[in-house]
Amino acid sequence: MRAAATTGSQPLIEIKNVYKQYGTGIVAVSDMSLSIEDGQFVSFLGPSGCGKSTALRMIAGLSEVSAGSITVNGHAPGSSSGPQDVAFVFQEPTLMPWASVFDNVYLPLRLGGMSRAQAAPRVEEVLAQVGLSKFAKAYPRELSGGMKMRVSIARAIVTKPRLLLMDEPFAALDEMTRFKLNNDVLRLWQEHGLTVIFVTHSVYESVYLSNRVVVMAARPGRVVDDIAIPGSYPRADNFRATREYTESCEIVSDALNQTLGNDDINH
Amino acid sequence: MTTETPVLNSEQNRRARIERRKAVIMPTMAIIIALLVWEGLVRYHEVPHYIIPAPSLIAQTLVKDWSSLMSSMMFTVKLTMLSLLCAIAGGVLMGMIFALSRTVEMSFFPFAVILQVTPVVAIAPLILIYVHDTFTALLICAWIVAFFPILSNTVIGLRSADHNLRDLFKLYRATPLQRLRFLLAPSALPYFMAALKIAGGLALIGAVVAEFVAGTAGQNTGLASRILESSFRNEIPRMFAALFLVSVLGIVIFLATSWLSRLVLGRWHESEIRREA
Ligand SMILES: Nc1ncnc2c1ncn2[C@@H]1O[C@H](COP(=O)(O)OP(=O)(O)OP(=O)(O)O)[C@@H](O)[C@H]1O
Ligand SMILES: [Mg+2]
Numbered sequence: 001m002r003a004a005a006t007t008g009s010q011p012l013i014e015i016k017n018v019y020k021q022y023g024t025g026i027v028a029v030s031d032m033s034l035s036i037e038d039g040q041f042v043s044f045l046g047p048s049g050c051g052k053s054t055a056l057r058m059i060a061g062l063s064e065v066s067a068g069s070i071t072v073n074g075h076a077p078g079s080s081s082g083p084q085d086v087a088f089v090f091q092e093p094t095l096m097p098w099a100s101v102f103d104n105v106y107l108p109l110r111l112g113g114m115s116r117a118q119a120a121p122r123v124e125e126v127l128a129q130v131g132l133s134k135f136a137k138a139y140p141r142e143l144s145g146g147m148k149m150r151v152s153i154a155r156a157i158v159t160k161p162r163l164l165l166m167d168e169p170f171a172a173l174d175e176m177t178r179f180k181l182n183n184d185v186l187r188l189w190q191e192h193g194l195t196v197i198f199v200t201h202s203v204y205e206s207v208y209l210s211n212r213v214v215v216m217a218a219r220p221g222r223v224v225d226d227i228a229i230p231g232s233y234p235r236a237d238n239f240r241a242t243r244e245y246t247e248s249c250e251i252v253s254d255a256l257n258q259t260l261g262n263d264d265i266n267h
Numbered sequence: 268m269t270t271e272t273p274v275l276n277s278e279q280n281r282r283a284r285i286e287r288r289k290a291v292i293m294p295t296m297a298i299i300i301a302l303l304v305w306e307g308l309v310r311y312h313e314v315p316h317y318i319i320p321a322p323s324l325i326a327q328t329l330v331k332d333w334s335s336l337m338s339s340m341m342f343t344v345k346l347t348m349l350s351l352l353c354a355i356a357g358g359v360l361m362g363m364i365f366a367l368s369r370t371v372e373m374s375f376f377p378f379a380v381i382l383q384v385t386p387v388v389a390i391a392p393l394i395l396i397y398v399h400d401t402f403t404a405l406l407i408c409a410w411i412v413a414f415f416p417i418l419s420n421t422v423i424g425l426r427s428a429d430h431n432l433r434d435l436f437k438l439y440r441a442t443p444l445q446r447l448r449f450l451l452a453p454s455a456l457p458y459f460m461a462a463l464k465i466a467g468g469l470a471l472i473g474a475v476v477a478e479f480v481a482g483t484a485g486q487n488t489g490l491a492s493r494i495l496e497s498s499f500r501n502e503i504p505r506m507f508a509a510l511f512l513v514s515v516l517g518i519v520i521f522l523a524t525s526w527l528s529r530l531v532l533g534r535w536h537e538s539e540i541r542r543e544a
Pocket of ligand 2: 052053054167
């Protein structure tokens with residue numbers, strides 16, 4: 001296992017020997033240990049069913065660990081202590097169809113008890129950041145797939161979270177839209193000093209975005225490799241053409257292929 | 268481009284306007300024609316009015332007996348509306364309790380089903396025995412009929428909230444009240460509106476059927492009593508007039524609930540959105 005990029009600071013997320021077994025008996029995550037420092041952009045990469053979503057949901061406190069422990073900023077995820085500094089972006093935009101774009105983005109603040117008037121400047125600010133200022137009054141059904149995903153991202157960053165968890169957010173989008181949103185996410189990550197965990201199926205997406213790729217294998221779901229990605233931010237326009245990028249892609253692909261080679265359903 | 272768009276829009280609007288007008292004109296015409304045919308056939312064959320009265324005679328009766336028919340209609344309206352309101356209040360409240368607790372639902376849902384599947388005609392005589400105030404007894408009968416669709420749809424609606432949205436609310440530590448107000452209630456709204464459309468009609472049916480069973484006579488009674496009374500006295504045109512008013516009531520209730528549904532869901536729910544092709 002290669003050493004991941006470490007900055008020497010206190011880890012924001014500490015995952016220790018975590019197991020997850022569902023009621024059906026399936027072991028979705030097996031003996032996962034990982035520490036993620038503040039400010040990192042980490043991708044979870046692996047074949048379908050290897051427990052990426054499960055791991056992410058446990059970090060968010062949406063799913064309980066069967067054994068082991070997770071701490072986020074020193075607290076158990078989902079515990080009522082600590083500020084609301086975790087945000088989640090789902091694979092689908094997951095917007096409320098009955099609410100306008102503004103109200104969808106306002107939701108986390110509203111649930112935190114903030115009045116509409118208080119929240120309005122902040123909501124407008126994040127809508128501007130994702131380029132949707134003009135659509136504040138629109139309803140989700142009036143937006144394209146990419147625009148809905150942007151609303152979803154705006155809603156995630158409106159609370160100024162420290163940790164942003166994204167579960168294959170762009171899997172359903174076309175490549176051009178995906179590239180654009182990749183850059184948007186990187187920009188927001190840098191501007192806000194976020195820590196991001198980004199689940200994806202795509203080797204190229206993971207290398208482009210992250211400074212660290214965690215490769216997972218299925219049956220049982222586990223971490224098999226942890227690869228540091230060199231390269232500076234913001235990504236240059238020709239980053240995808242650099243040797244640095246293609247070499248990283250090869251390394252990550254090899255690691256991923258090895259996991260598939262071990263897999264009995266892969267011939 | 269800038270000059271073309273308005274032209275396209277006005278063409279589209281014009282077509283939509285014609286379509287809307289057609290939706291009113293066609294059924295109106297059809298009804299007028301049907302009435303004319305009816306009138307013509309009755310006159311041509313000289314059908315006696317105590318068998319089938321002509322529409323014109325029904326209209327005359329309507330005018331002649333206006334005040335007695337009106338007060339009966341107000342009674343039926345009051346009965347229907349009150350029972351519908353009680354059904355909404357009871358159905359929504361119980362639906363919320365059921366949605367909160369599976370145990371409560373498992374224990375009490377059978378009762379709701381029994382109430383629903385037993386014909387109200389069969390229960391009404393019992394209720395009339397136990398409840399002395401006739402209006403209250405009628406109200407209970409109509410309520411039983413209208414209550415079930417509201418209850419079952421509210422339960423399904425409250426459970427239908429998107430699971431990712433549920434997770435989101437959990438992540439942001441929403442209180443149960445916030446969850447109900449901002450997530451569960453809006454998710455349930457389309458189901459509730461569908462139930463309301465059904466329950467509105469059922470409340471009227473319940474009100475009329477209950478009154479038939481009660482067979483009450485006298486001043487303070489509804490349209491069903493007018494129909495019964497006319498049938499005893501062989502006043503067939505008056506029977507038709509009362510029947511006509513019952514139908515009008517049903518249509519008004521249907522239109523009102525449909526309009527309300529469009530008003531509430533029109534902007535976002537698939538069932539009420541007018542798609543632009
Ligand atoms: N709620 C659940 N109940 C039972 N089993 C589940 C549940 N959620 C996931 N699993 C199982 O756990 C395993 C891991 O699922 P998970 O969704 O975490 O995979 P994933 O890596 O996110 O896959 P994908 O890339 O397809 O989204 C799978 O075998 C799945 O069948
Ligand atoms: Mg997944």
